[in-house]
Amino acid sequence: MGHPSTADAQKCLHCQSDVPVGAEFARFFCCAGCETVFALLNEQGLDRYYLLAGDRVAPASIPATPRSHAWLEPLLDKALQSPSDVCALELDVQGVHCAACVWLFEELYRRRGGTRITVNAALGKVTLYWKRGGFDVVSYLEAVEAFGYQFGPSRKVSQPGSDGLTWRLGICVALTMNVMLFSASFYFGLGPTEPELFHLFGGLNLALSTVVVLVGGWPFFKSALSSLKSGVLHLDLPIALGIVLVYAMSLAQAAQGRGDEAYLDTLNVFITLMLTGRFLTSRVLTRNRNRLLEDDGAEGLLTRRHLGQQLEVVPAARIRRGDRLLIAPGDVVPVDATLDTAKAHISTDWVTGEAAPRQSMLGETVPAGSFNAGRRLFEATAQTDFAQSPLVGLLRQVAPAEDGRQPHLHFFTVLAKGWVAGVLAVAALGFAIWLPHGVDRAINVAVGLLVVTCPCAIGIAVPLAYQLTHARLRKAGFYARRDDLLDRLPRIRRLIFDKTGTLTLGSLELVDAAALPSLSSEVRDVAYNLAARSSHPQSVCLARALEKAGAVFDASLSCEEHAGKGLEATVRGRRYRLGKWAWAVSETPPADARGPVLTCDGRLLAAFAMREVMRAEAPAVLGRLQAQGFDIHLLSGDRSEAVSEVAARLSVAPTHAQGALSPEAKAAQVRALDRADTLYLGDGVNDALAFQAAFCAGTPAVDRPVMPGKADFFLLGAGLWGLEAAIEQSSALRRAVRRLVAASVSYNTLVIMLGLAGLLSPLRAAVAMPLSSITLVLMTLSSIDRQPQALRRSSMQLAEVTP
Helix, strand or coil: CCCCCCCCCCECCCCCCECCCCCCCCCCCCCHHHHHHHHHHHHCCCCHHHHHHCCCCCCCCCCCCCCCCCCHHHHHHHHHCCCCCEEEEEEEEECCCCHHHHHHHHHHHHHCCCCEEEEECCCCEEEEEEECCCCCHHHHHHHHHCCCCEEEECCCCCCHHHCCHHHHHHHHHHHHHHHHHHHHHHHCCCCCCCHHHHHHHHHHHHHHHHHHHHHHHHHHHHHHHHHHHHCCCCCHHHHHHHHHHHHHHHHHHHHCCCHHHCCHHHHHHHHHHHHHHHHHHHHHHHHHHHCCCCCCHHHHCEEEEEECCEEEEEEHHHCCCCCEEEECCCCECCCCEEECCCEEEEECCCCCCCCCCEEEECCCEECCCCEECCCCCEEEEECCCHHHCCHHHHHCCCCHHHCCCCCCCCHHHHHHHHHHHHHHHHHHHHHHHHHHHCHHHHHHHHHHHHHHCCCHHHHHHHHHHHHHHHHHHHHCCEEECCCCHHHHHHHCCEEEECCCCCCEEEEEEECCHHHHHHCCHHHHHHHHHHHCCCCCHHHHHHHHHHHHCCCCCCCCCCEEEECCCEEEEEECCEEEEEECHHHHCCCCCCCCCCCCEEEECCEEEEECCEEEEECECHHHHHHHHHHCCCEEEEECCCCHHHHHHHHHHCCCCHHHEECCCCHHHHHHHHHHHCCCCEEEECCCHHHHHHHHHCCEEEECCCCCCCHHHHCCEEECCCECHHHHHHHHHHHHHHHHHHHHHHHHHHHHHHHHHHHHCCCCCHHHHHHHHHHHHHHHHHHHHHHCCCCCHHHHHHHHHHHHHCC
16 A cells, blocks of 8 residues: 555545645545556556655646657657667656656566666666567556656756766765864864974875865856856856965965965865855756656657558658648647548637537638547648648747846845945955954965855755755655746735636536435446447536446447537336537527536436536645735636636626637737736646746646746646645745845844954864854745645645534
């Protein structure tokens, strides 16, 4: 069985997130994805996953429709052309993040007879090795994707700007510890009277420190040089200058045989702590980005095309008017196309926001951006070249400089400029004051001031605060992809939501499922047998509800499906119809008719009102946000009536809910609302232009192409509490950071006074700098809440209703 105890009912058994109040899932799961994955792991005997994962399990995201593997076909063909008996294939993977994920990949691979698999969890890549003819790659990928992972072509590479921070930090930590041990001997009395050990330890200190300066100082030297070239003051400039001056002074002291008076231990600690801050800053965002597949816009959109008697997989950009396209389940139609198959079920929610899949008939136009939502492939003829497809503008990758977003003044950019100028001015002042006492003394004071006026708050404590906040938010299913997102979130006052796939899950539910048991068994069974024979979303919803109500399936029943109307069957001489009111009932439908009806010889037996399934706790979350003064808006491409209905369920003002909007109209509305204070949450490619217009933008649709790569953040799981937690925690983080900066300024004021008075010896500097860093780190740990109030509130509410 899984790792959590069922006694702790308010925690999801899979990911340990808080279970939302009133969720439609079993009360032991936060979302349907977690429920599905939990069942799979236990059914397949893979529950060791929980032992390895501990508390690092993320909410599961399971695609509602099957994923296309068209991209895999050319890669697999190329792998099979290997002259060796062992084939190899490198792929990117989304969702892998820990040792438990690696074990799951390896165990499933072993069970299917693969030769060898290597998983790079840090970068999100896997390499498969198998013997020719002895392994089904597609079957393996589908088995892994059933757990919420996704595979894609190999595009991810290590970030070029990382400067190898991991190995640099490892070397610096190891060498710094040794330098501190050697330096301790000087503080405890080792001097020139014991020349052999004195010179040995001094030489070792200098040699190890030289390595630390070269290895650990390089990222700061590089950034400082760039800062000077660009003419913009950067925090790395005084850090680099301090490193150079302290090292030069220590080198001079060592040359004079006074290694015990050098600042080498302080220098090593300084570099290591600054490098730790840099590592923490880059690590969390890199991990979040690597959870997703790399996005390359239209270049990653592939489709199958008939070429004579051949079938080829080609990039969408190569589609030409008149091409015959083969669209498999889960594939997207890249251009407007004429349907060549008798009928097809398509979903246009990605481009129009319409929630319900619809049926297209032979000869009708299938819009560009539609997904094959059926269980069978269909054929279509391209009406235009891809260059004329409406997807081109929506899929275009926007560079940061052209995204139209107002420039955001990062708090630390402003602070760093003042800090740089202040530190350099103080060091110059100390040099000038002590110059009459000799150049050596003046340099000693200036270097001491550069060392002890350490930007600890910015370089160590603040990155730690951000790291802790990101860790809290990851547990809530919120993952940032931009380095300044947590600085932008406190400015948000307007929250703008798409509807389908964002506030709703794109599926249907009965408005009054509790009334089903009151129907006679005959009516329930007839309705169930009709609904179970159709793949229409309304039929699927009804069949699932009737099955839970105890309806019995009759395999001998014969029924006829009328395209766009419903299903019909004759049972014991009576004609039953399940479908649209106007077709099934010989009377005018009421204005509030929503969903199919069941009739017998034209007489109404039951009406099954349906509505879209709302995201877990969406009404409660939006209600709390409105109570806090946030302005909530709902913009959608779906029908205005559907948008108004959802807005009413969410208590959103009718004037703030607009439907039937094109992508351009959505973007225009966002621009009209934005005062550098808007956050847009959407899932479809029709939201791409609105993403560019908003101050911040995110998506819950990590299983869909394109949008995660354009987003500032993404959400996992079926709820919105991660967004609420992020808004709350970003404000708490800003308050904590300002307290840290205030404490750091107070510390630096004190040590500046001591430095200008000439009271900073190497020993005092060596003690003061790390002591201040430790104090600020402890302040950080106490300042950052252990759990967002948004999540604690959810837990407390659940506890009140849990028996």
